[in-house]
Amino acid sequence: MDSALLIHRLHFAFTVTFHYLFPQLTMGLALLIVWLKTIAYRRNDPVYHQAARFWAKIFGINFVLGVVTGIPMEFQFGTNWSHFSRFAGGVIGQTLAMEGMFAFFLESAFLGLFLYGEKRLSPKAHWLSSIAVFVGSWLSGYFIIATDAFMQHPVGYFTSPDGSAQLSSFWQLVLNPWAWWQYAHNMSGAAITGAFVMAAIGAFYLLWGKWTDHARLFVKTGVIAGCIFSILQLFPTGDGQGKMVATHQPATLAAMEGLFQGQAAAPVVLMGQPDVPRAKIDNPLQVPGMLSMLTYRRWNAHVKGLDAFPKEDWPDNIPLLYFSYHIMVGLGTIFIAVMIVSAFLLFRGRLYHAKWMLWILMLSAPFPYIANTAGWMTAELGRQPWLVYGLMRTQDGYSKMVSAGNGMFTLLGFMGMYMVLGILFLFLVYREIEAGPAGHIEPAGQLEEAN
Amino acid sequence: MATIWFWIVGVMVTAYVVLDGFDLGAGAIYLAVAKTDEERRKVLRAIGPVWDGNEVWLLAAGGTLYFAFPQLYASSFSGFYLPLMMVLWLLMLRAIGIEFRAHVRHPVWQNFFDVVFSVSSILLAIFFGAALGNVIRGVPLDATGYFFEPLWTNFRLSAEPGILDWYTVLIGVMALVTLTAHGSLYVAVKTDEDLGRRARGVALLCWPLQFFLTCIGLVATYFIRPEVMTNYGKYMGIGLLVPILVFGSLGVMLWANPKGKEKLAFIASSLYITGMLVGAAFALYPVVLPARDRQYSLTIYNTAAGAHGLSVGFVWWTLGAILAVAYFVFIYRMFRGKVQLGEGHY
Numbered sequence: 203m204d205s206a207l208l209i210h211r212l213h214f215a216f217t218v219t220f221h222y223l224f225p226q227l228t229m230g231l232a233l234l235i236v237w238l239k240t241i242a243y244r245r246n247d248p249v250y251h252q253a254a255r256f257w258a259k260i261f262g263i264n265f266v267l268g269v270v271t272g273i274p275m276e277f278q279f280g281t282n283w284s285h286f287s288r289f290a291g292g293v294i295g296q297t298l299a300m301e302g303m304f305a306f307f308l309e310s311a312f313l314g315l316f317l318y319g320e321k322r323l324s325p326k327a328h329w330l331s332s333i334a335v336f337v338g339s340w341l342s343g344y345f346i347i348a349t350d351a352f353m354q355h356p357v358g359y360f361t362s363p364d365g366s367a368q369l370s371s372f373w374q375l376v377l378n379p380w381a382w383w384q385y386a387h388n389m390s391g392a393a394i395t396g397a398f399v400m401a402a403i404g405a406f407y408l409l410w411g412k413w414t415d416h417a418r419l420f421v422k423t424g425v426i427a428g429c430i431f432s433i434l435q436l437f438p439t440g441d442g443q444g445k446m447v448a449t450h451q452p453a454t455l456a457a458m459e460g461l462f463q464g465q466a467a468a469p470v471v472l473m474g475q476p477d478v479p480r481a482k483i484d485n486p487l488q489v490p491g492m493l494s495m496l497t498y499r500r501w502n503a504h505v506k507g508l509d510a511f512p513k514e515d516w517p518d519n520i521p522l523l524y525f526s527y528h529i530m531v532g533l534g535t536i537f538i539a540v541m542i543v544s545a546f547l548l549f550r551g552r553l554y555h556a557k558w559m560l561w562i563l564m565l566s567a568p569f570p571y572i573a574n575t576a577g578w579m580t581a582e583l584g585r586q587p588w589l590v591y592g593l594m595r596t597q598d599g600y601s602k603m604v605s606a607g608n609g610m611f612t613l614l615g616f617m618g619m620y621m622v623l624g625i626l627f628l629f630l631v632y633r634e635i636e637a638g639p640a641g642h643i644e645p646a647g648q649l650e651e652a653n
Numbered sequence: 654m655a656t657i658w659f660w661i662v663g664v665m666v667t668a669y670v671v672l673d674g675f676d677l678g679a680g681a682i683y684l685a686v687a688k689t690d691e692e693r694r695k696v697l698r699a700i701g702p703v704w705d706g707n708e709v710w711l712l713a714a715g716g717t718l719y720f721a722f723p724q725l726y727a728s729s730f731s732g733f734y735l736p737l738m739m740v741l742w743l744l745m746l747r748a749i750g751i752e753f754r755a756h757v758r759h760p761v762w763q764n765f766f767d768v769v770f771s772v773s774s775i776l777l778a779i780f781f782g783a784a785l786g787n788v789i790r791g792v793p794l795d796a797t798g799y800f801f802e803p804l805w806t807n808f809r810l811s812a813e814p815g816i817l818d819w820y821t822v823l824i825g826v827m828a829l830v831t832l833t834a835h836g837s838l839y840v841a842v843k844t845d846e847d848l849g850r851r852a853r854g855v856a857l858l859c860w861p862l863q864f865f866l867t868c869i870g871l872v873a874t875y876f877i878r879p880e881v882m883t884n885y886g887k888y889m890g891i892g893l894l895v896p897i898l899v900f901g902s903l904g905v906m907l908w909a910n911p912k913g914k915e916k917l918a919f920i921a922s923s924l925y926i927t928g929m930l931v932g933a934a935f936a937l938y939p940v941v942l943p944a945r946d947r948q949y950s951l952t953i954y955n956t957a958a959g960a961h962g963l964s965v966g967f968v969w970w971t972l973g974a975i976l977a978v979a980y981f982v983f984i985y986r987m988f989r990g991k992v993q994l995g996e997g998h999y
Contacts, residue, residue, distance in 0.1 A: 263752070263756070266705075266748055266752045269705065269708075269748070270744065270745045270748045270749075271745075273708075273711075273712060273741060273744060274738075274741045276712060276715055276716065276719075277715070277730060277737055277738075277741060279719065279726075279730075280719065280726045280727055280729070280730025280731060281730045281731055281733075281734050281737055281738065282731070282734075284726075284727035284728065284730060284731035284799065285727070287719065287723055287726055287727040287730075288723055288724055288727040288728075288798075290723075291719055291720070291723020291724070291726060291727065291958065292723055292958035292959050292962050293962070295716070295719045295720030295721070295723055295726075295958060295962070296720055296962060296965070296966060298716045298719055298720065299713070299716035299717045299719060299720035299721075299966065299970070300716075300969060300973070301716065302709070302712050302713035302714075302715070302716035302717065303713055303716070303717075303969070303970060303973030303974065303976075303977065304969075304973050304976070306709045306712055306713060307706070307709055307713065307973070307976065307977040307980055307981075308976070308980065310705050310706040310708075310709045311706050311977075311980035311981065311983070311984050312980070313705070314701075314702040314703065314705065314706060314984060314988075315702075315984065315987060318701065318702050318988075319702075319987060322987055322988075323987070362959060366723070368958065368959030368961070368962055369958070369959060369961055369962035369965065370961065372965045601731035601734070601799075602799070603731050603732065603734075603799045603800065603801040604731055604734045604801065605801075608734060608735060611735075612734075612735070612738040615738065615742060619742055619745060622749075623745070623749070626749065626753060630753065630756050630757075633756070
């Protein structure tokens with residue numbers, strides 16, 4: 203592999219992976235905060251008010267990290283992927299610019315009001331500002347997904363004489379069917395992260411024996427939301443997304459599933475290691491016929507394997523794609539199990555005293571991050587070797603004028619910078635968690651004083 | 654249509670510089686005028702609710718540039734690769750300085766974050782000025798429509814220029830002085846007592862320097878690119894407005910500040926920045942990125958997106974801009990007046 207291509211791919215992959223650790227919590231928490239805030243506003247319940255304020259503080263720290271790591275993403279389309287931008291900018295410039303005009307302005311303006319304005323605003327206006335932040339962050343998600351959907355499944359464009367793609371239909375671009383499924387699946391994934399984090403902090407307080415009123419509220423909210431979204435993640439959103447891949451990217455499906463030879467009654471491989479040169483799975487543990495069933499709803503349907511496609515159209519890192527996909531699905535299944543058991547205990551009134559389950563909930567918090575990351579890796583590695591599926595190959599899209607050395611320099615710079623950011627983030631969030639939700643004097647004073 | 658988008662992007666960049674300019678400027682004078690922790694928190698609180706929203710103008714302007722002139726976005730962003738990456742790092746450091754200072758209530762670390770915030774603000778002001786200088790001076794574009802500039806070569810205007818040469822450094826310093834005055838006036842509007850007085854003093858000190866650099870900068874620009882005068886000659890009416898706006902607002906700044914009319918002086922400073930940027934855009938039009946070798950210059954005609962995309966975009970952009978302005982008016986009204994401690998985050 204040409205080393206400049208590798209560096210530019212790593213550059214984007216590293217910065218976007220780190221970036222997305224934050225928006226997934228932003229979008230998930232935004233939904234849950236609106237929920238807490240709505241009940242707080244309607245019942246004027248102090249525990250709900252304090253809960254909303256506590257999560258707003260975590261949200262605020264998380265949001266700043268999301269913004270500062272997000273700006274480089276927009277820049278990199280031009281800096282590191284200029285040939286791609288020249289090719290596709292006439293189309294995806296639409297969705298990216300709309301994100302700025304509709305989502306960012308809304309989000310940033312009302313976040314300021316939501317975080318600093320509780321005293322100046324009426325309770326209703328403050329409640330509305332939390333809704334505006336939620337709408338802004340979820341809109342932002344849609345525009346990004348619509349951009350990615352164009353790269354996965356290009357629609358609404360024509361090729362102009364100079365070779366670039368230009369917009370032919372705005373509505374086709376914005377209402378890309380791929381975007382609908384991907385958005386539903388992605389947002390449900392973000393809500394799972396929010397739910398698990400909320401439940402984990404509630405579980406931590408219950409195990410610690412502090413702020414138990416708030417803790418119960420966190421656990422209850424997290425488990426109910428976690429249960430709903432874990433199930434939605436599998437069906438219908440995961441299933442719908444999978445069908446999109448099966449229909450439009452059959453080579454990707456074969457690589458994700460590790461299906462080297464096309465066959466009737468194709469199995470789902472639960473575990474095993476892909477051996478690409480020998481075109482087989484080592485140590486397979488599989489369910490016969492399951493892949494045919496999931497893809498075509500028939501046990502003996504024929505599913506195309508990688509052998510049906512020319513080698514230059516195979517995703518270029520099949521093992522990583524395969525493992526990303528399997529980690530995502532495996533964790534998703536575990537999430538459903540954890541949340542259904544928790545919901546059952548909650549319903550029976552035993553969850554708050556079931557220490558073993560609280561430990562599980564507390565220690566589960568990192569895993570939705572891994573699952574969401576693995577999901578995005580599945581989507582983007584699966585798109586390879588294409589940058590825009592079927593139209594432009596990845597090797598043709600990077601900035602030819604930016605040498606590998608310059609790319610390496612800034613990649614290392616970002617690694618150093620993000621390490622510092624990551625440490626600061628964990629430190630600050632842990633301090634907030636330790637300080638607790640019940641109106642302490644420390645540090646971000648105004649929210650309590652407003653009470 | 655491409656002409657409309659040229660001016661839309663121009664207006665958005667101007668809005669960004671006027672808005673984020675005052676919080677960059679506030680950062681530049683921060684260590685000098687705000688001595689105590691209380692004063693520093695006041696400065697931060699004055700920009701606290703708005704700096705993030707101001708930075709969104711950079712993102713929105715970038716997004717709009719990408720949408721309307723993809724070829725320009727591709728060429729300029731890859732060509733200015735290194736300085737843009739450094740701008741990103743500085744923006745990050747600055748956000749860390751502002752936000753984390755508020756969370757880590759420890760005197761040692763607060764001093765550290767104060768320096769991070771102030772130094773990154775100063776460097777950003779210089780970088781943005783140098784970027785403008787590069788665009789006016791021209792870059793080594795070739796027939797492919799791409800270029801790459803190292804950070805510096807020999808600081809002369811040679812065939813292989815760097816990002817930094819004597820001209821771009823001059824414009825960078827001019828930007829720093831301009832934004833320092835701009836930020837000082839904003840701080841003077843938002844605060845009172847010693848802090849407000851000191852901020853006003855800084856703005857007064859900046860004035861002669863700003864006037865001097867404006868004159869030098871304009872002469873130097875004419876010296877290195879005489880064709881900047883072409884449009885001024887062609888459209889005398891508009892051409893005359895720009896210098897009147899620039900020197901008129903400088904005059905108002907000189908007059909209003911000592912009289913205690915900081916608000917008027919701040920508005921004049923905003924108009925000065927607007928005049929300078931609009932004047933530069935007017936001089937360039939229809940070129941968007943001049944090449945050192947003129948035949949390869951990028952213009953609105955060879956960089957714009959397809960006509961259908963531009964027309965569709967005009968519809969949603971207008972809607973989005975109305976909403977954005979509405980939010981901004983609302984936010985600035987909510988947080989109007991002098992800052993009080995004890996009700997904010999910083």
